[in-house]
Amino acid sequence: MRQLAERVAVITGAAHGIGLALAEAFAAEGCRLVLADLEAHPLEAAAGRLRAAGAQVLAMPTDVTREGDLQALSAITIDTFGAAHILCANAGVTLAGRPISALAAADWRWILDVNVMGAVHALNAFLPILKAQDEAHVMVTASGVGSFTGSAFNAPYSASKAAVLSLTESLYRELRTEAPHVGVTALCPGAVATTLRASERRRPGAARPADAATAREHGLRASAVADMALAAIRETRFWAITHPEDGDILEQRGRDARAGRDPS
Numbered sequence: 001m002r003q004l005a006e007r008v009a010v011i012t013g014a015a016h017g018i019g020l021a022l023a024e025a026f027a028a029e030g031c032r033l034v035l036a037d038l039e040a041h042p043l044e045a046a047a048g049r050l051r052a053a054g055a056q057v058l059a060m061p062t063d064v065t066r067e068g069d070l071q072a073l074s075a076i077t078i079d080t081f082g083a084a085h086i087l088c089a090n091a092g093v094t095l096a097g098r099p100i101s102a103l104a105a106a107d108w109r110w111i112l113d114v115n116v117m118g119a120v121h122a123l124n125a126f127l128p129i130l131k132a133q134d135e136a137h138v139m140v141t142a143s144g145v146g147s148f149t150g151s152a153f154n155a156p157y158s159a160s161k162a163a164v165l166s167l168t169e170s171l172y173r174e175l176r177t178e179a180p181h182v183g184v185t186a187l188c189p190g191a192v193a194t195t196l197r198a199s200e201r202r203r204p205g206a207a208r209p210a211d212a213a214t215a216r217e218h219g220l221r222a223s224a225v226a227d228m229a230l231a232a233i234r235e236t237r238f239w240a241i242t243h244p245e246d247g248d249i250l251e252q253r254g255r256d257a258r259a260g261r262d263p264s
């Protein structure tokens, strides 16, 4: 998709981190924006800043675990802009630091609901609209290490991100025959400085309110990730791997499996 200006870009998880940086990058290209997030106040603040800078923005509080929220989002997108050309299924959460033996089924369900079913709900709601355009693109935020290998003390996240990458690759293969004018990108970030480590405040029934102050962590700037993501969309490229060394993990895994060796 070479021409981004005037396109309608839909982003889930748009109030913070990578989603917010994507919104800023699309706005700089002249896209119209549909921003969705669980955290209503930061979402509206972000939308206000983008509007003040001249962007056309629709912002809607959305819980990606609820299929009806995404269906409502696609309906209001059509009412407002008449189209959607780019979908970024980006919302995600983590529960890092716990061994599998300390995780309850409810912990797994929350991570899988947001990370996997959230992407599925977004695809269900927006794919028919994207297919109806002359040109469109889906980008799903997977992970680098998280998608490429199982990680100790982060099992639900790794399992969810492996599923998300598989889903995205399946989508790519299907659309090549079903709708070749819809490009697909798997965004696979390494460590990025975002609020991801504060995910637990976004859990239903969390002690801290969802809109509590933002936590920052180490890693690449989210704006740099957004630049790489937009380059992949422009070039209709499947892989957007922010830390190229993460690709070595995939190669090593393949070599280990082929040689019958235990995971490196």
Ligand SMILES: NC(=O)c1ccc[n+]([C@@H]2O[C@H](COP(=O)([O-])OP(=O)(O)OC[C@H]3O[C@@H](n4cnc5c(N)ncnc54)[C@H](O)[C@@H]3O)[C@@H](O)[C@H]2O)c1
Pocket: 012, 013, 014, 015, 016, 017, 018, 019, 036, 037, 038, 039, 062, 063, 064, 065, 090, 091, 092, 093, 114, 141, 142, 143, 144, 146, 188, 189, 190, 191, 192, 193, 194, 195, 196, 197, 199, 202, 219
């Ligand atoms: N930060 C990293 O190092 C890193 C690395 C690899 C992949 N990722 C992925 O990047 C994506 C964006 O995360 P980020 O790092 O920008 O973190 P972030 O926490 O800053 O942003 C995630 C956003 O998703 C929103 N969200 C959470 N649950 C939601 C729900 N149920 N419905 C709607 N919105 C919800 C949050 O409110 C937040 O605005 C995630 O899928 C994450 O797994 C991040």
